[in-house]
Amino acid sequence: MIDVKVIGFNATDDDRHHLDQYYQLRKSVFIDSMDWSLTDAAGYEFDEYDCLSAAYVVAIDTSCGRVVGGARLLPTTREDYCCPLSEHPSSYMIRDAYLERIDGIPSNLCYMLPPVKDDVWELTRFVSTGTKRVGHHILKKANEYLSHRGASQCLFLGPPSFMRMAKMMGFSPRPLGSLVANEDGSFLAFACKVEPALKVAPTIAVKASASAGKQRAFPVAELFDKAGCCVGIVFRWNTNEEQVRWIDPTSGNVSGTLHRVDLVTIDMPTGKQLSAAAALNQNA
Structure with missing residues (x-):
């Protein structure tokens, strides 16, 4: 099983151990x-963008406790002088490369x-030693x-395969150069829109699979209210039957089932109307 968490630069105890890994x-x-051609810092790969502003998404194999993948997130508003003698402050990797502040990365990586x-925000230093599924978990957690x-x-900055993976997951990557x-x-530098986070989908998916016995349930669409908050998820069972599981926004518990997902708008038990979003979830 893969557990994915977000860790700050100043993490302590177990989180610090995972960040070191x-x-x-x-x-x-x-x-x-x-x-x-990177710096080996006593067994670590570490650079000027590993700083207090950074957040790290790390994937942990719970069977052995080892980190099997991760990525670094950095706000684009971050601007630090990493060295008192530095002529220019360091902002974030893609921007600094464009401004010719980084040796080795071509400055024409972006059109503007x-x-x-x-x-x-920026995501760099994406790494995974597991299956493609590990990478999917990392990007999903980063988006959340x-x-x-x-x-x-x-x-994002990475090999062309990185952009292809983002597209396979349902994102709409746009090349920056x-x-x-x-x-x-x-x-390749590219950008993706941050999608509304589906906080409870993994929990509901487990409950649905358990209640179906040997049947499997696959999330196929999310339901959003007019404020953009996800309040439900559509499952397709291996019997091809579709069901809507209504979610209590406060507790996250399943509050009912409705067999009418072919409608553009669906009435909740509370009387609210929802639009059925066609945002396919390919991470199930």
Whole structure:
């Protein structure tokens, strides 16, 4: 089983241990396996963007307690002088590369100057040693965290396969520039809209699967109220029967079942009307 959590830079105790494992995993993959020209800091891969402003999404294999993947999130409004002698402050990786502050990353990775906005974040140093599913869990958790932080957009830097994975998950990635390359490989900067977080979907999916015995239930669509809050999820059973599980926004408990998902709007037991969003959930 994979557990995914968000950890701050100043984490303590067990979280600190997992963050250290994430740095070690970056070193193992980027430096040892891929031979990237990065700094080996006593067994860690660590740079100037690992700072107090950063948040880390880490995936942990609960069977062994080891970190098997992760990514770094950074607000684009972050601006620090990482060295007293530095001529320019450090903002975030994609912007600094465009401004020719980073050796090795082509400055033409973006068509125009990347933004500095409160609702725009950056995701870099994505790494995974597990299956594609681990990567999906990481991106889903990152989207959930950014949604809770009020972000509207996330910028990414990675290989072209990273953008393809985001598209497979249902996001709508938009290239920020052309494909660029250096001695470490090819890179692409792209942006994705942060989607409304579905807080209770994993819990409801487990309950639905358990209540169905040997049948399996697959989340296929989310239901949102007019404020954009997710209040329900549509399941398709292996019998091809579709059901709506209404969710109590306060407790997160299932409060009822409705077999009418073919309507554009559906009446809740409370009398509220909801629009059935066609946001397919491909992470089940």
